[in-house]
Amino acid sequence: MSGQAEFSIDEDEAGRAVLRLSGPYLISTIGKIDQDLLAIDREIAEIDLEAITEIDTVGAWVVCQLSGQHDAEISGASERAQRLVSAVHTARNDADIRPPQRPLWEWLPAHMGDLVFKAWRGIVNVIGFMGQVLIACGNLIAHPGRFRGKALVRQMELVGVSALPIIGLMSFLIGIVIAQQGAVQLEQFGAESLTINLVGRITLRELGVLMTAIMVAGRSGSAFAAQLGTMKLTEEIDAMRTIGISPIEALVIPRILACTFMMILLGFYASVVAIVGGAVVGDLMLGIPFWTFLTRIEEVVPTYDLWVGLIKAPVFGLIVALAGCYHGLQVRGNSEEVGLRTTMAVVSAIFAVIVLDAFFAVFFTEVGWG
Amino acid sequence: MDQPAQDEHERFHGDHPIVVEGLKTAFGEHVVHENLSLKVNRGEIIGVVGGSGSGKSVLMRAIIGLQTVAAGNIDVLGHSITSAEPDDNLGVRCRWGVLFQGGALFSTLTVGENVEVPIKQFYPDIEDELLHEIARYKVILSGLPEDAVSKYPSELSGGMKKRAGLARALALDPELLFLDEPTAGLDPIGAAKFDQLTKELQQTLGLTVFLITHDLDTLYEICDRVAVIADKRIIAVGTIPELIESKHPWIDEYFNGPRGRAAAHGKVSATNSATGVDIQTDSEA
Known part of the structure; x- marks a missing residue:
């Protein structure tokens, strides 16, 4: 038996062309011969399958195509070949493999319109979600017994306590970097001692809270979205509704409260650790003793800097939690959506936090807390 | 040409395409x-039954x-x-098709593209045009409508997903077909049609089918033999009448329990009046 599919053309007694196929006509051998078979330019009256050793539906399909193209009859087919040819003959299909695509000039405006409508629906949904949260808050105030204390404590642990090591490490390093880089620049003016002002004010006012918010968005905002999204997919949220538990009260409110409250503590903690990091650099590189650095912080940083940070922190926490829960509850359909919504939750939370931070900066300067 | 290359284009002519001997599998303890041990005969549809967690799917995954x-x-x-090392089995891998429980279709590809994936993987020298033609007729052979070929899996119903999965399993014209609970989650009409399709394809393409199922109707309708897994091994293999005679308590409960008797009764009345089959062909057309 030869391992190749082959063909030859000769003429029978009546002078008609006969295509004789031989060897295995299988999916594994057809690739080499298919183009040659299609390129036959003379009229074939008969296709002889006598010498075919093996055939599968792909071979049968090619035979069927050839016979249709040349209007040729098939002869010498084994019982199996006959069966396969008749099976694929009735399975003709002219549909496209890809869904039909619209031309660019049609697709582009349609796509932009889609985006606009989606953006509008998004705004409506966000407002609706805020409304739901407010109503749930009202209900909880009216019926404090329904409040889920355990869930709140659990979320506070997840959002706050377990984030302490990573946020501590991050803030410590940021403190070190600010002090070290600041000192290099300030040295040019002979003002290394102002490094203390730099570290103290920038961490308490801006970076401590901002970096913490970004970290919490990445850690907890994404977790909220993925958890709620998965619960939505597995119909757990529908199950809660049928039992009479409001998912907003049971799932969203504890997360929002935990995130808002823990952001205050985490933001303050991050600022303090960053100042300690700066003090370490001061001690090792600038010759400012560690305790002197900390005492000077008290003298050079106005108290309102601390308030600026502490006022921003809960707002950022609220935004991160709202974005995470909102996107989680928007999950529909399949698991791909969970990933998509988780990404959107983190991106939109960080974006909103940075935009709001800019507003806060302007606002606090205007009110004289510059 | 050397020996293995010839083997590659030859169908399996032995009596037992699947032979399992002294198999032991374990997850930790x-x-x-x-x-x-299990021997599957060439050209048969063998049904594998067993309680939940008895290791039917694990057996299939091992095979x-x-x-x-x-x-x-x-x-x-x-x-x-x-x-053998996993990579050495590539030659055998293209000679079987597997339909997983959920269909396991690639969700970012259309049905047609799903069918093309294994063909492209194993036979990159096939021209695009022929490739598309193959994908199209496989979809029809699997009993899907023409336009399903350009649909995404998320646009299909459960029964259509199973058929699309079957089309992909048949993409390489396998000699062996593994079906993991093909009728689970289908309505009785869809399940009966799927059984019929399996039987038709098995006869037309000369397949050996290894079928895991909980569906007693499937067993009665299309299975030539049934293998029963219990107590960590195959306790019996045989036709349903043979198994019904069995003294083993699990088999007895399985076939002579209320559902087993109902399925047997359905089979008997269907063959007596022949209406069951007629109605199926009617609604298919």
């Missing part, structure tokens, strides 16, 4: 199979090389699956 085996030997189409 938990032993799933112990000294399990297709997805599950590491603690002891024993598995030969598929004359090649040992257990003793």
